[in-house]
Amino acid sequence: MLMNLLYEISKGGAYSDIKAAEKLGTSEEMVIQMKNQLKNMGYIQEYKPSCDSACSGGCAGCSCSSDSLIKMWSITEKGKRAIEKIAK
Numbered sequence: 001m002l003m004n005l006l007y008e009i010s011k012g013g014a015y016s017d018i019k020a021a022e023k024l025g026t027s028e029e030m031v032i033q034m035k036n037q038l039k040n041m042g043y044i045q046e047y048k049p050s051c052d053s054a055c056s057g058g059c060a061g062c063s064c065s066s067d068s069l070i071k072m073w074s075i076t077e078k079g080k081r082a083i084e085k086i087a088k
């Protein structure tokens with residue numbers, strides 16, 4: 001199931017843990033745990049998007065905002081190699 005979540009994250013786009021859980025047939029808590037495990041394994045990394053000066057730190061996902069509620073994830077090179085192995 002970890003690799004399924006990794007694949008879903010690799011597709012890009014916005015999604016919530018709830019939507020990912022529904023898609024994978026598991027709980028939101030399990031998705032959160034799996035993302036933490038993927039992060040610890042070096043397959044994904046959290047990042048903050050660069051701030052647009054027009055934003056002024058007011059949007060929820062802005063890296064300028066100290067109370068950012070949105071976590072963004074990217075696939076590391078190690079994660080990309082794991083996905084390629086699955087696809088074969």
